Amino acid sequence: xxxxxxxxxxARATPRIGLSEEQAQLLEVAEAFCRDxxxxxxxxxxxxxxxxxxxxxxxxxxxxxxxGIGVPENYGGIGLGMGELVPLVEHMGRHLMNTPxxxxxxxxxxxxxxxxxxQKEEYLPQLAAGAxxxxxxxxxxxxxxxxxxxxxxxxxxxxxxxxxxKYLVLHAASAAMVLASVALDGQPAxxxxxxxxxxxxxxxxxxxxxxxxxxxxxxxxxxxxxxxMLPMDMTADALAHIEQAASLLLAADxxxxxxxCIDVTLxxxxxxxxxxxxxxxxxSLKHTMVDAHQxxxxxxxxxxxxxxxxxxQGEGEMAVHMAKAEAAEAFSxxxxxxxxFHGGFGFTYDCDAQLYRRRAIMGCALHGDARYHRRxxxxxxF
Amino acid sequence: MGRGIVAPGEARLGKARGLSHSxxxxxxxxxxxxxxxxxxxxxDFTEQAKAWFQENTPREVDFMLPLTFMEVGTDQQFDFLRxxxxxxxxxxxxxxxxxxxxGGGGHHRAFQDAATKIMAQERTPIMLNAIGLNWTGPLLxxxxxxxxxxxxxxxxLSAETIxxxxxSEPEHGSDLGNAQTRAVRDGDDYVxxxxxxxxxxxxxxxxxxxxxxxxxxxxxKYKGLSFFLAPMKNDGVETVPIRKLTGEYGFTxxxxxxxxxxxxxxxxxxxxxxxxxxxxxxxERGARSGQAGGHVMMMADPTDILGLAREAxxxxxxxxEDPAVQEELVALMTEARALGLNSRRxxxxxxxxxxxxSLALGSKLASTDFYQRLNAFAISLQGTxxxxxxxxxxxxxxxxxxxxxxxxxxxxxxxxxxxxxxxIIGEHVLGLPKS
Numbered sequence: 001x002x003x004x005x006x007x008x009x010x011a012r013a014t015p016r017i018g019l020s021e022e023q024a025q026l027l028e029v030a031e032a033f034c035r036d037x038x039x040x041x042x043x044x045x046x047x048x049x050x051x052x053x054x055x056x057x058x059x060x061x062x063x064x065x066x067x068g069i070g071v072p073e074n075y076g077g078i079g080l081g082m083g084e085l086v087p088l089v090e091h092m093g094r095h096l097m098n099t100p101x102x103x104x105x106x107x108x109x110x111x112x113x114x115x116x117x118x119q120k121e122e123y124l125p126q127l128a129a130g131a132x133x134x135x136x137x138x139x140x141x142x143x144x145x146x147x148x149x150x151x152x153x154x155x156x157x158x159x160x161x162x163x164x165x166k167y168l169v170l171h172a173a174s175a176a177m178v179l180a181s182v183a184l185d186g187q188p189a190x191x192x193x194x195x196x197x198x199x200x201x202x203x204x205x206x207x208x209x210x211x212x213x214x215x216x217x218x219x220x221x222x223x224x225x226x227x228x229m230l231p232m233d234m235t236a237d238a239l240a241h242i243e244q245a246a247s248l249l250l251a252a253d254x255x256x257x258x259x260x261c262i263d264v265t266l267x268x269x270x271x272x273x274x275x276x277x278x279x280x281x282x283x284s285l286k287h288t289m290v291d292a293h294q295x296x297x298x299x300x301x302x303x304x305x306x307x308x309x310x311x312x313q314g315e316g317e318m319a320v321h322m323a324k325a326e327a328a329e330a331f332s333x334x335x336x337x338x339x340x341f342h343g344g345f346g347f348t349y350d351c352d353a354q355l356y357r358r359r360a361i362m363g364c365a366l367h368g369d370a371r372y373h374r375r376x377x378x379x380x381x382f
Numbered sequence: 383m384g385r386g387i388v389a390p391g392e393a394r395l396g397k398a399r400g401l402s403h404s405x406x407x408x409x410x411x412x413x414x415x416x417x418x419x420x421x422x423x424x425x426d427f428t429e430q431a432k433a434w435f436q437e438n439t440p441r442e443v444d445f446m447l448p449l450t451f452m453e454v455g456t457d458q459q460f461d462f463l464r465x466x467x468x469x470x471x472x473x474x475x476x477x478x479x480x481x482x483x484x485g486g487g488g489h490h491r492a493f494q495d496a497a498t499k500i501m502a503q504e505r506t507p508i509m510l511n512a513i514g515l516n517w518t519g520p521l522l523x524x525x526x527x528x529x530x531x532x533x534x535x536x537x538x539l540s541a542e543t544i545x546x547x548x549x550s551e552p553e554h555g556s557d558l559g560n561a562q563t564r565a566v567r568d569g570d571d572y573v574x575x576x577x578x579x580x581x582x583x584x585x586x587x588x589x590x591x592x593x594x595x596x597x598x599x600x601x602x603k604y605k606g607l608s609f610f611l612a613p614m615k616n617d618g619v620e621t622v623p624i625r626k627l628t629g630e631y632g633f634t635x636x637x638x639x640x641x642x643x644x645x646x647x648x649x650x651x652x653x654x655x656x657x658x659x660x661x662x663x664x665x666e667r668g669a670r671s672g673q674a675g676g677h678v679m680m681m682a683d684p685t686d687i688l689g690l691a692r693e694a695x696x697x698x699x700x701x702x703e704d705p706a707v708q709e710e711l712v713a714l715m716t717e718a719r720a721l722g723l724n725s726r727r728x729x730x731x732x733x734x735x736x737x738x739x740s741l742a743l744g745s746k747l748a749s750t751d752f753y754q755r756l757n758a759f760a761i762s763l764q765g766t767x768x769x770x771x772x773x774x775x776x777x778x779x780x781x782x783x784x785x786x787x788x789x790x791x792x793x794x795x796x797x798x799x800x801x802x803x804x805x806i807i808g809e810h811v812l813g814l815p816k817s
Contacts, residue, residue, distance in 0.1 A: 008685045011715060012503075015722045017730070024732045259736065266812055281815040286808035287801070293737075293812060294744050301723035302716070304733055322716045371709065377716070378708040 007381045010315065017305040022080055027087035033064075038095035040352060043211060046098065051174050052213040053099040061101060062130025070109060076125035082109070082245050083307035086252045090303070093256025096355060098211045100132040100171035102249050107133035109245045110179050114190055114230045114238025123177065123192070135242065136166035136180035136193070136217050144368045146239045149183040151219055153191060153229070160184075160191060160229060162219040168366070172202055172215035179230075180219065181239065188239060190230040197222060209362040211355065244317060246367045247324040248306055254327035254363045255303050258296040258334045261356035265289065265338040272343075285341055292334040299326035318380055325373035331360040419490040427489070428496040431475055432504075438469065439506045446772070448632070449785075450679040451512035452582050452792050455623075455631035460586055463510035467541040470676065475501075476509065477539040477674040480523065485536030486674075494675035502677045509676035513582060514538035514545035517665045518591050518611075520672030521658070526649070530611065534589070539674060546587035546614065548578035548594075548636060549659060558593070559604050559656060563638065565594035570645050572596075574612070574638040580796065584621040584634030587614045593659050596652045607655030610647045617641065628788045666797050669742040679793075687714065687760055694763040694778060701763040714756055721749050740811045747803040750793035757787035 019027075037057055046052055061067065069084050071077020085105060092101065108127045111120060127133055139150055151164025166180055178193045201218045230238065266289065269280030279285055306323035309316045338353035339346040346353050364370070443462070448454050454463065470476050475497040480486025487493065509515055519538045522530050537543030554560045563576025574594060581590070592610040600606035614621075618641030621634035650658055664670035691702040691711055701707050728734050728741040760783035761768045770777035772785050794800045808814045 008688060011685045011688065011718070015719050015726065017723050017726045019730050019733055027732055262812075266814065269814060278815045280808075281817050283801075283805070283817050286812075286814050286817065287804040289812055289814065290747075290804040290807045293740070293807070294748055297724060297740060297744060298717065298720035298748070300733070301720050301727045304727060304730075305719075305723050322719065325713075326716060326720065374709050374712040374716075375705075377712045378705075381712065381715070382702055382708060 006314075010318070010381075015305060016309055016315075017301065018308045019304065020083065022084050023087055023307070026084055027091075029064075030088045030091035034091040034095040034097050038092075038097035040096070043096045043098070043355070047210045052171070052211065053174070057097075058099050058132070059130065061099060066101070067104060067108070067130055068128035070105060071112065071124050071128040075112075075120055076128040082248055082310045085249060086303065086307040089249045089252040090256040093253035093359075094260045096211055096257070096260070096359065098213075100134065100174055102246075102253070103134040103170040103175070104132050105249065106242060106246050107135050107175075107177070107179050110135060110190060110230070110238050110242055113241040114234045116231050118227070119192070119230065126176065131176040132171060132174050134170050134172050134175040134178050136169040136172070136178050137242070138166060138168040140165065140167065144372055146181060146243055147188050147236070149181055149188055151180070151182045153182040153184045153189055155184075155226075156223075158226065160224045160226060162191070162222040162224070164219050166217045166219065168205065168207070168214045169202075169217050171213050172198070172217060173204070173213065178217065180217065182219070184229075184232065187232060188235050189232050190235050190238060191224060192228045192230070193217075193222070193224070194228075197224070207362065208365075209355075209358045211359065212362060243367060244310070244320050247320050247373070248303075248310060250363050250367055251299070251303050251306065251320070251323040251327040254324075254331040254360060255296065255300050257356050257359050257363070258292075258299065258327065258331040261331075261335045261338045261353065262289065262292055262296060264352055264356075265334075265341050268342055279341075288337055288341075292330070292337055295326075295330040295333060299323070299330040302326045314380070318377055321373040321376045321380075324368065325370040325377075328360070328364045328370045328373070331356070331363065335360045419492065424490075424492055424496065427478075427493050428500070431497045431500050434473055434475065435500050435504045435506055438473070439504050440466070443507075446780075447507050449508070449789065450792065451508055451510060452796070453626075453628075453630055453632040453789065454510065454583055454586070460510070460583075463507060464541045464544075466507050467510045467676075470501075470506075470509070471539045471541070476515070476676050477519070477535075480519070480535065480539070480674060481531075484523070484531050485539050491671075498675040498677060505680065506677075508680060509674075509678050510583075511538060511541045511544055512678035513547050513591070514543070515674035515676060516678060517547065517662050517673075518545045518589075519674050520665050520670070521591075521662055523672060525658070525661070529646075530649070534611070537588075543588040544583055544586050546581045546584050546590045546636075547662075548581060548590045548592040548612070549662075550578065550580050552577055552579045552635070558659065559607070561593050561595060561607060563592070563594045564598070565592075565596050565608060565610065567596070567645065568642075571642040572610070572645055572647065574610075574618070574641040574643060576638050578636040578638075579633075580624075581621065581634045581636045582632060584614070584636050585623060590614050590636070591662065593655050596655075600653065604656040605653050607659070608652045609649045609655040609658040610643065611649055612643045612647050616643060626789075627791070628785055663798070667743070667746045669739070669745075687711065687756060690760055690778070690783070691763055694765070694767070696763060696765055707763065710759060714752075714759060717752055718756075721745070721752060724748070737811050740807075743803075743807050743811055746793075746797065747800055747807065750790070751800055754787065754790040754794055757783050757790050761787060 065078060066088055068077035069080045070082060073079040111123055137146055141148060151166055153160045153162050162182060169178060172178055176195050179190050180193055182189055182191060202215045205214045205216055207214045269285055270278060272279050302323040306319035309319050335357035339357055342351050342353050345351045445458055448459055454460050474487055478487035478489045478494040478497060479491040482488030515538060519535060522534055549558055551561055551563060565572045565574050590612045592612040593607055594610060595606050596608040597606040618639045620637045623631045624633045624635055626632060692700055694701045696704055724741050734741055764778050767778050770781060772781035805817055809816055
């Protein structure tokens with residue numbers, strides 16, 4: 001009864017959205033930065049690069065201080081929240097910019113929320129200064145539930161011995177450290193794997209998004225000091241925070257992608273002629289573009305609402321699930337139609353529409369598609 | 383810049399101490415400009431309004447009340463709603479922000495917004511004189527002559543003078559620019575001939591905002607149109623009620639046969655009709671503000687659908703327990719929330735500048751389409767009960783969703799169909815070539 005009343009109250013309340021002064025500044029800066037630094041020919045050139053990103057650009061991002069945004073000031077960061085990362089990731093998404101930014105920021109959040117004092121002191125300043133990092137969360141069961149763990153750690157002679165495999169570890173080859181989730185005595189645990197421990201254990205995966213990089217990690221027999229494990233009493237909370245933070249940033253990336261692929265398609269519809277007319281004058285295409293655009297606008301409103309209330313129990317969680325669900329659907333639809341509306345050219349690798357469609361599928365595969373997030377909302381609501 | 387995050391090319395900042403604490407993390411940090419009114423006064427006003435509506439809203443009405451201003455079909459409904467609007471106006475909760483010298487309350491707009499919100503929350507009966515309040519009134523305040531303002535504004539607010547709109551014609555629904563109703567100057571009069579359709583409250587109206595052709599030989603069809611504030615109770619004006627798909631009334635077809643109206647009914651100059659009509663449509667579509675406030679449509683709100691999903695039975699169980707229903711319900715609740723967020727976001731300039739006018743021009747399409755699907759979904763939750771209609775004891779909630787669904791087409795067709803809206807958005811927001 002009380003749960004249903006709470007849902008009714010929530011539905012009746014005025015939905016909240018806002019923009020902090022920092023978010024507004026970052027929006028402006030990111031817009032120019034990403035446009036200048038990630039033109040489409042550069043995105044395409046990086047597809048053939050082994051690391052998949054421009055090391056000099058990564059350095060610039062570090063120098064801008066963006067990696068310290070979500071890090072508290074006493075650990076070398078700027079001490080802002082996840083909401084301030086949204087405008088940055090949104091514009092990276094608009095320009096298909098690919099760096100270890102999201103992977104690093106999320107690994108950083110795992111430490112901020114789940115690390116011991118000593119771990120935070122040791123690692124956070126490095127991460128804020130530009131060391132790349134990543135999270136190893138996914139497993140062969142393909143479940144989005146972060147607590148469904150078959151990779152394990154066990155204690156042997158005062159050491160931790162790991163077993164199992166992790167998948168879809170983004171930019172692992174460039175990471176100074178990877179945080180992996182494992183089960184220890186049936187409970188979830190996060191362990192810090194320094195790059196030195198990962199030699200020979202990494203295999204590059206063939207993923208649908210050619211602009212990104214992911215690796216499988218073989219953990220069998222990997223041995224670590226106990227000091228590499230995050231305090232287990234904080235791990236469940238840290239994993240929940242990771243899912244929320246990742247969903248928020250992926251929603252930002254996908255909103256950016258949706259905007260961009262609508263833009264690219266509009267350009268084509270305004271220049272391509274068939275039967276003597278610009279094809280954008282045909283209503284079957286025009287009206288569908290409007291539907292794609294309207295879906296994008298709704299998703300973007302949810303995105304900045306989620307950024308605004310992030311971290312609040314209940315309302316914050318609900319807002320993030322809505323943002324991810326809406327961004328996933330808006331981007332998937334816009335990119336699907338982008339391929340179709342480019343006609344024969346859309347069927348070629350040279351057409352950029354496929355880059356967006358692949359990125360949309362990747363964005364749904366990581367941390368849940370629209371249906372998954374709607375189920376989460378249903379569980380909170382009903 | 384330089385307070386935390388530097389622009390490319392600027393020096394990297396060190397630690398920006400205190401940065402995150404320097405700005406209040408309140409809602410709408412940038413959403414609203416600094417208010418130029420007393421916040422305490424607004425709070426008092428809001429509290430008084432809430433108390434007033436709680437005490438005065440009629441709860442026990444023994445006949446069916448219209449859910450929208452387009453459904454006023456009986457004299458009983460009309461008289462009731464006219465009295466109700468008058469009462470709300472006299473209490474100071476309608477046109478609270480319109481100029482005092484013409485009959486408004488002279489407050490900041492935030493006052494009326496607060497009162498309007500309470501009306502929606504309290505689910506009060508609708509405001510009757512919608513076309514006067516929301517389209518004609520703001521138009522007159524913005525561009526009417528002093529005499530027009532003095533003559534019409536107060537009557538609009540008090541519901542003493544009822545307004546209707548004469549834009550669409552039987553042969554020209556979406557193609558408004560092609561209107562053929564003629565207005566010919568004859569001495570101190572114009573003589574009107576022709577026919578208008580979908581005249582909401584046409585049989586009750588005292589005045590019509592009328593789009594008519596004064597010059598059939600103008601260089602293009604738009605320049606031949608003029609805009610009139612035309613009296614309806616004159617000889618030669620006949621209204622014939624139209625029965626709607628719901629079986630109810632609410633619209634008329636209006637026939638002008640050598641109807642004489644005084645020449646000073648012309649608003650602006652001859653040939654400015656299209657321009658003024660377009661401005662009127664901006665009020666109608668919510669793309670321009672200035673409306674008198676008060677709600678003119680009772681929209682189902684998402685909490686109603688939650689209640690329905692809990693009560694209605696599907697396959698012997700509450701509908702809300704069905705996972706497929708849950709997913710659809712969540713999607714609809716998410717969409718309802720987006721509509722509210724869109725209008726909030728439209729006021730946050732940095733988040734509304736990529737494609738100017740996008741959110742304002744998109745709102746009619748988004749909301750009318752949404753409510754149609756919401757009503758259809760509600761019917762789908764009722765099992766065999768979906769078969770019943772208003773007036774049957776077996777109908778769920780007296781058939782409110784069935785009626786609401788059929789009625790929802792008034793909004794997806796009226797005021798420019800959803801297909802016309804897509805053309806407008808496609809061309810004016812997305813920059814696509816004309817169809």
